[in-house]
Amino acid sequence: MEFSNAFVEANKKSLEIAKKIEEVLKFKGIPSLIPIINSHSLSLKLPIGFKQRNSTLCIDPKGYGKSTLLIDILAKSNPKYFQVLPKKIFESELVEMPKDYFHNKILVHDDLIAVLGGTSTKQRQQLTSFWTQLLADGRYSRKGKEQLIGVQTLVHFGIAWESYCTYHKSLLDSTFLDRFVPYRVTISQEQKMEILETRDLIKENHKELPVIKLKLSRGNEKISRILTDAMKKERNILAMQMEENNIMSAPRAHNYIDLFMMSNALFNERSETVQEDLELYKMIHRYHLESSFDKDNERKIRVYLVTKPQATVKEIVKDLGIPQATVYRIMKQLSNYH
Numbered sequence: 001m002e003f004s005n006a007f008v009e010a011n012k013k014s015l016e017i018a019k020k021i022e023e024v025l026k027f028k029g030i031p032s033l034i035p036i037i038n039s040h041s042l043s044l045k046l047p048i049g050f051k052q053r054n055s056t057l058c059i060d061p062k063g064y065g066k067s068t069l070l071i072d073i074l075a076k077s078n079p080k081y082f083q084v085l086p087k088k089i090f091e092s093e094l095v096e097m098p099k100d101y102f103h104n105k106i107l108v109h110d111d112l113i114a115v116l117g118g119t120s121t122k123q124r125q126q127l128t129s130f131w132t133q134l135l136a137d138g139r140y141s142r143k144g145k146e147q148l149i150g151v152q153t154l155v156h157f158g159i160a161w162e163s164y165c166t167y168h169k170s171l172l173d174s175t176f177l178d179r180f181v182p183y184r185v186t187i188s189q190e191q192k193m194e195i196l197e198t199r200d201l202i203k204e205n206h207k208e209l210p211v212i213k214l215k216l217s218r219g220n221e222k223i224s225r226i227l228t229d230a231m232k233k234e235r236n237i238l239a240m241q242m243e244e245n246n247i248m249s250a251p252r253a254h255n256y257i258d259l260f261m262m263s264n265a266l267f268n269e270r271s272e273t274v275q276e277d278l279e280l281y282k283m284i285h286r287y288h289l290e291s292s293f294d295k296d297n298e299r300k301i302r303v304y305l306v307t308k309p310q311a312t313v314k315e316i317v318k319d320l321g322i323p324q325a326t327v328y329r330i331m332k333q334l335s336n337y338h
Contacts, residue, residue: 010276013215013268020210021073025065026198031185031287032069033280034058035156036214038181039074039106040263042081042154045220047258052135053154054259057112057180059164059291064187064195066158067110073209074156075108081216085109090119091126095140099148102134104218107155113163128176131155135179155180168293181256182247182291183284215267223262224272231278238285245292257281297322298330305334 008015014033022029038054046053060066075082083105109115116124133140134151141147157180159167164182171177187195201207227235235257242253261277289295300320305311313331317324 007276007279010270010274011264011268011280014264014280017212020212021069024198024202024207024209025068026195027185027187027191028065028069030283031183034181034183034284034287035070035074036212037260037264037267037280039081039154039156039214040216040266041259042104042106042152043215043217043219043221043266044259044262045222047225050255050259051137052179053152054256054263055135055155055180056157057177057182057291058156058158059161059182059184060158061187062160064185068209070108070110070156070158073212074106074214077210077212078106078214078216081106081214083107085115087111087114089115089127090123091130094127094130095142095148099151102148102151102153105153106216107153108157109155110158112157112159113167116167117163128171132176132179165293178248178252181288183287184291185287186290215269221266223265223270225258225262226272226274227258227278228275231275234278238282241285242288245289245294247288247292294326294330297326298334301327301330301334 018029021032035056041053075084138151139149239250239253243250261273264277265273313327316327
């Protein structure tokens with residue numbers, strides 16, 4: 001991929017980090033910038049109108065690098081700011097933790113279902129309510145427990161795609177997923193072979209995981225949000241794409257993209273955003289779109305229509321089990337339904 005000199009200069013640190021990650025996690029270099037750059041939203045002085053920082057949800061097949069990136073690279077490289085959550089944890093345990101456990105920390109867990117799986121409905125509701133309140137308002141309280149107040153934090157969770165499909169509706173209904181920006185790296189069979197070949201080279205050369213130091217601070221760093229009219233228009237189109245693919249509302253995506261650009265400016269030691277921040281965001285935008293169920297359903301419908309090109313919406317709903325409203329929306333996008 002060819003980059004302009006201005007792009008390389010403005011995103012020097014981000015591109016260097018992506019290259020280091022790519023050497024040990026094939027096909028994960030650029031998408032790894034999603035949790036890496038967004039981690040810096042922890043250190044930003046949020047502009048008026050911004051309530052929460054950019055927490056992320058990595059949706060990945062089991063065994064393809066969630067733990068390696070979040071825990072073995074990022075958390076180990078930045079122990080002062082990263083807090084690795086226990087494999088199994090309950091709301092009753094979280095509320096007993098001191099404020100310092102959460103405040104000015106990036107909390108990580110590589111398998112969200114290990115946390116939620118095996119819990120009762122009430123326990124799951126309590127746990128999702130905890131994260132929903134803490135990430136949205138920086139506070140949490142319930143009867144008989146001391147309040148957490150003024151907590152500045154964000155979370156990076158991981159979840160397997162298969163588990164995400166199973167738990168998506170219950171998590172969405174709890175508004176839990178509204179606090180996270182999901183992303184997904186789809187990997188073909190050919191790419192999986194390349195990943196295995198890369199793993200062979202790593203083992204043969206005894207290559208160690210890179211140390212990735214982030215530019216985090218306990219103070220609120222002020223980054224000027226400078227956007228031209230053209231940048232605003234392009235940002236708004238990208239935000240609308242997030243809504244059209246049922247990933248998040250356009251207003252939330254609007255804030256997310258702005259904070260990503262500000263975080264990238266901070267990481268690259270600039271005091272204001274520039275066009276190149278938006279260009280970098282556009283490189284990772286597709287990984288957010290890939291997390292959409294609509295995208296997965298679109299693939300299913302495309303395959304179905306190969307053998308039944310004249311199928312009606314009713315037939316597709318019956319045979320594929322996809323909600324009717326979703327089928328109508330996708331068929332309209334494909335321009336196959338009139």
